[in-house]
Amino acid sequence: MDAEVIVVGAGPTGLMLAGELALAGVRVRIVERRDSPQRHSRALTLHPRSVEVLDQRGLAGTFLSQGKPVPGWHFAGLPTRLNFAALDGRHGYTLFLAQAQTERLLTEWVRGLGVPISRGAAVTGVSQDADGVAVTVGDTVLRAMYAVGCDGGRSVVREAAGIEFPGTDETLTGLLGDFAVVDASTLGRAESGGVLAVPLGDGTTRFVAVDPQRMREPSSTPVTLDEFRASLLRVCGTDFGVAEPRWLSRFGNATRLAARYRAGRVLLAGDAAHIHFPAAGQGLNTGLQDAANLGWKLAAAVHGWAPDGLLDTYHDERHPVGAAVTANTEVQTLLLELTLVGQYERPATALRTLLDDLLGIDVVNRRIAGAVSALDTRYGTSAEPLIGARMPDVALTSHASVYELLRGGSFALLTLTNAGPATGEVANWAGRVVLGATSAGSHPALAGVTEILVRPDGHVAWLSRDDQPASERTNALTVWAGEPASSTVKTTRGG
Ligand SMILES: Cc1cc2nc3c(=O)[nH]c(=O)nc-3n(C[C@H](O)[C@H](O)[C@H](O)COP(=O)(O)OP(=O)(O)OC[C@H]3O[C@@H](n4cnc5c(N)ncnc54)[C@H](O)[C@@H]3O)c2cc1C
Incomplete structure (x- = not known):
């Protein structure tokens, strides 16, 4: 047997899961298609529950030293911010940290735990029998007790396991660009146009825009600098002097949720299990939390002490979370799209104003902040409210916390x-x-x-x-x- 568990994909989800498994004493191996780590960052955010999950492993300090906490967050780009600080938790902020950095820090962690990462190793097939799984990488077949597909939205593992991925195709796309040159004096005009403009800390500035005239362009169409400039000009009245792009990309709102997170000895986590528009920055966060939920259960199964049905609780607990996240991103995307379509612009703007007013009510703000931060994620339906909820990080007399x-x-x-x-x-x-x-x-x-x-x-x-x-x-x-x-x-x- 090459490992007890093979994790397919060294993205944030696969790295987090491999770390959890190694910590529990499981022999785990990551196989990753890319020759080298991803340089570009899609995600920029770690929300409160993710920071807590890292804190539970003693990693929060390292992540905090590299990122920038920003108070609160947005929902659907509404002006009234989600107040994460009002929630019960030690990390009442969003930690701004580029995905490449998150992956680098998680890679250091798993390497420190002795996890081998095979790079340049594209998985082409996975099969299973009563004794284990066979994972095909080129001419090599790796054997293990379990395989987990953390291989992103186009998951080969999901396909091989015959797990359906129902949902909807993309109808709307946005533009993403990282530029080495911008006219900083104009950046204040981004917000009024609904454009995100944020320095990434590596000398580049990230722009994210949805241009009504380009939003029906398929995400497979390459983005050019001229197109990006023209869109910024149309949407904000300035192109912000953007030049020297380091990365141009187009992303869409295809929304799908795996029908099952487990098929026998094959499991799915992260984008392999759920994809959606990156509204309010939740995808990577959800993947990290999938991994935290699955790791110890899978370790228990490998070590042979898992109580009956424990591994199935992974689907039972995380599928509803995936459903809720995909639903809230669809709501946010619809609101955005309606605002951009001429005939709905007026009522959609009125709806946004109404929702923004509602967000000003504490109890409403808490409800949505609790969902986006994932601090309100609760497993099961016990009448006892604490059961299934996250444990507050209280000080102990026996340990620090x-x-x-x-x-x-x-x-x-x-x-x-x-x-x-x-x-x-x-x-x-x-x-x-x-x-x-x-x-x-x-x-x-x-x-x-x-x-x-x-x-x-x-x-x-x-x-x-x-x-x-x-x-x-x-x-x-x-x-x-x-x-x-x-x-x-x-x-x-x-x-
Ligand atoms: C524009 C944009 C902005 C975003 N912003 C945010 C944000 O701010 N916050 C947030 O939480 N989320 C955000 N997301 C979503 C986030 O990027 C993803 O949810 C996250 O990357 C998912 O992590 P993952 O590890 O599950 O999958 P991935 O990051 O896709 O990693 C999958 C890994 O598997 C590897 N792989 C694929 N196929 C194979 C194979 N056959 N064999 C071996 N390896 C394979 C890939 O090379 C990759 O390394 C954003 C997404 C987009 C598009």
Whole structure:
């Protein structure tokens, strides 16, 4: 066997997943079509939940040192900003960081964890049988227990696994250009034309524009400098003096969501599972969070302790998130498109004004900010609101914080009764569960909670609100972290 898991694609999703798997002790290998890392950056944003996910692995400091936090964010380009700072979290901002940098930092992380990355290795086929998968790269067939397609929107893995990708083709395209030369004195005119103009920190300035006269051009049509200048002139009344393009590209609003995120031993994550218009910058973020959800579950399956059905919860939990993200980007794109189509311009502008007013209402702003930041992502439908939600990063008496305790990628069992970490039979899950303690009432959301089990991805698996019998905790550990290492512990399923 060449590896226990083969990750196809060294984009942000594949790198994050490979890191999660390696951290959990899985032999993982990345195969990547490109000979060298991608120089150009599509994405520029890491939203709050992504920064938290990185924080849970001790990586946030490195990313923060390279990026620029910007307060709040936009929805559909509406003037009233989403107030991420009002949400419950330590990272109430969007971290501006070019995708190439994100990939570079993640590559350093996975290399440090000993993950081999085979470059110039295009996967052409994947098959599976009861024992494992066979991944074809040129004349070579690599064998593993599982394969994960993190190979982007045109995923070969998805195709090979026979997973349908329903959705809609593109109807609208935008222009993207990175220019070494711009007339900085004109940049203030970008916003009024609805054009994004932002310095990338590498001496170039990124322009993103949707020009009503060019928005029906297919994304496959190459972009020329003359076309870009003409579009900027039409939309903003100036071409901003753009010259010396480093990258010109056209992107579209094709929107698709994989019907299944898992087909036996083959799984999908990131753009391989969902594509959409890059409205509010959510694609890369969603991919990182797919990886955080999948990594520990797949590791549990590889190590043989995954409880029944655990791996299937990856689809159950992340497919609805993909559906919600594709839906909100469609809403944003429709709003943009209507504004640009002459006959709808007036009512569409009125609709934008109405929505902008609504965004000024705190509760509405929080709702949309919670979705775009992904801080409100909650798995499952428990009547207990904390279950499935992300664990707040409270300070612990035993460790600096919950996120520090999660750095090794294990479950965390926290005692909140001032009694110190749990002992006794919990030792049977040593290696899968780490223990911590905090004082009662360390966070408003935890009022009345006496014990809490946090998953490796930082979501709450189980909690106890009063002196429940120890068997409840035993059941929760078994349901989530598998059978105890010692057979002396008796458990009842379904707890
Ligand atoms: C204009 C634009 C702006 C965007 N801005 C943002 C933003 O601000 N924020 C945000 O969150 N998202 C943004 N996105 C979306 C974001 O870029 C993607 O969601 C993100 O790149 C997805 O990461 P991924 O790793 O899943 O896939 P990709 O980045 O597509 O990586 C896939 C990798 O797989 C490799 N590969 C493909 N086929 C094979 C094969 N057969 N064998 C081996 N390797 C293969 C590729 O070479 C690539 O390295 C933007 C997108 C666009 C178009």
